[in-house]
Amino acid sequence: MTVPGPFCLPVQLHGGPDAAGIPVFDFSTNSNACGPCPEALRAVQAADATRYPDPAYTALREALGAFHGVVPGRIVLAASASEFIHRITALAAQQGAVQVAVPPHSYGDYAQAAQVRGLDVLRSGGAAAGLQWACEPSSPLGLEDPALGVWRQCDAAAWRVLDCAYVPLRLGPEGAWTGAPPPYLPSACWQLWTPNKALGLTGVRAAYAIAPPGCEEQALGLTALASSWPVGAHGVALLQAWTHATVQQWLLHSLRTLRDWKARQQALCIDLGWALHAGSLANYFCAHPATTTLQSDLAALRASGIKLRDATSFGLPCTVRLGVLAPAAQDALQAAWQALPGRTIPGCVSTGSGETS
Incomplete structure (x- = not known):
């Protein structure tokens, strides 16, 4: 009798929790950080x-x-x-x-x-x-x-x-x-x-x-x-x-908060030496971190409880997408990034293919 080999599901890359569990500070999704409603x-x-x-x-x-x-x-x-x-x-x-x-x-x-x-x-x-x-x-x-x-x-x-x-x-x-x-x-x-x-x-x-x-x-x-x-x-x-009208009122109030948080988060990224992709209209944006070791840096951040979304699979190598989070999360990202070794100018080399979420 032939025993079939293991069945392997295709791996789809997504933001949010992963095999390591729930990130303490999760910048990898675009969920409303003021939530839940x-x-x-x-x-x-x-x-x-x-x-x-x-x-x-x-x-x-x-x-x-x-x-x-x-x-x-x-x-x-x-x-x-x-x-x-x-x-x-x-x-x-x-x-x-x-x-x-x-x-x-x-x-x-x-x-x-x-x-x-x-x-x-x-x-x-x-x-x-x-x-x-x-x-x-x-x-x-x-x-x-x-x-x-x-x-x-x-x-x-x-x-x-x-x-x-x-x-x-x-x-x-x-x-x-x-x-x-x-x-x-x-x-x-x-x-x-x-x-x-x-x-x-x-x-x-x-x-x-x-x-x-x-x-x-x-x-x-x-x-x-x-x-x-x-x-x-x-x-x-x-x-x-x-x-419901009351739910929509909550959403409108949250958008005002997200605008302020977004401006702060973008300024923080610029202070880190990251280059921003201009023009984002939403509660997320993309940035090019100043590093030549993006993959290992993202892994180190994940081990410390911070998750960013690698945008290579979107066709944007050397880039991360960041959902807008509250100031405490932003400060944690800044401290964790500055604690990583080898902060250098942009110019990482990244590999990957396929479109993902």
């Missing part, structure tokens, strides 16, 4: 986990539809943004898509979902014979995605999806979140929303998408591809809380 947290904690949710999510879809000013038939629930990315890619492939266009630097699941289905990936972010992705603001750089201007000016392609994960965490100066979906977003595309980042509750996996006007049939097709109850009771509670 107290009202949303109470709603999640009070969720009735002894019963199934409504399999049609009737009340939740009505609430989300009212929040966005669309009919409930345009709302598609998802277990997470990543789950939806794979599901809409599968449907696009079923309907004849042969290519997927992704931004040059972007969340890795866009490309990974295409590659596992044998679709060509165009990393220019341009037009594709099938599925096109954009993210507003972009990750990891936090810039406005140039695809938005194109999408506003021309007819919608069969499959265009705007990842709105960071729209509620946009700090401005232009287009900052106001407590409601902003009007500048193009409507003739799918919008994918994941409020758990804005509410500081990334451990609750729940998301939803809004179909373009007149695409209710596609919404039904996507719903048919989902498993039963893709969102559990805790996810339902989070998404319901997201629509």
